[in-house]
Structure formats: C-alpha cells, structure tokens
Amino acid sequence: MSHYREFYTSPVIRFIAVMSLLGALLTCLHFDGYVTILALFFGALVYAFAEYVVHRYLPKLVPALYWRHVEHHKHPQELKYLFSPVYHDVLIYSAYIPLVWL
Numbered sequence: 001m002s003h004y005r006e007f008y009t010s011p012v013i014r015f016i017a018v019m020s021l022l023g024a025l026l027t028c029l030h031f032d033g034y035v036t037i038l039a040l041f042f043g044a045l046v047y048a049f050a051e052y053v054v055h056r057y058l059p060k061l062v063p064a065l066y067w068r069h070v071e072h073h074k075h076p077q078e079l080k081y082l083f084s085p086v087y088h089d090v091l092i093y094s095a096y097i098p099l100v101w102l
C-alpha cells in the first residue's frame with residue numbers, strides 16, 4: 001500500500017495523470033470517427049518507433065543521454081529514475097512534436 005501512496009503522491013506522476021486524463025477528455029470531445037481512430041493508431045506507432053530508436057541508436061548517437069536512460073533500467077522501482085531528465089525530454093520532444101503535428 002505504501003508504494004501506491006509514494007507513486008501517486010509524486011508530482012511528476014500526478015502531472016502525467018492529469019495530462020493523460022485531459023488528453024483522453026479532449027479526444028472524446030473532438031472525436032471525429034475513423035480520423036481520430038487512425039490518429040490514435042498512428043500515435044501508438046510513432047511511440048513504439050521512438051522507443052525502438054532510443055534503445056537502438058541513442059547509445060551510439062548521444063551516449064551522454066543514453067547513460068542517464070540506463071539508470072532507469074538499473075533502478076526500475078525507484079521514482080527518481082522512472083522518467084528521463086527534463087533536458088533529455090526537451091531534446092526528444094523537439095523532434096517528436098513537429099512530427100506528430102503534421
């Protein structure tokens with residue numbers, strides 16, 4: 001039980017939970033039939049591809065970024081390593097957001 005309390009009292013987890021709920025709400029409010037379903041499917045594909053690229057090529061392309069990511073794999077139970085550092089995410093999302101904006 002204490003792990004749940006630790007998990008859900010984390011500000012990062014709360015922020016992501018709120019953003020996820022907001023995203024789900026906006027998706028429902030602006031549902032546009034098969035276009036929305038295709039967009040959700042495309043988003044899942046982009047996410048899976050991005051995960052593959054990060055794990056396959058990041059160690060060779062940007063070893064400093066990957067080193068921080070390795071901590072996540074070494075300590076999967078610790079909240080402080082659950083997410084990447086902010087500067088890591090800024091670099092990733094500066095490429096990801098323009099891609100999904102298309």
Ligand SMILES: [Zn+2]
Nearest residue numbers: 055069072073
């Ligand atoms: Zn990983």
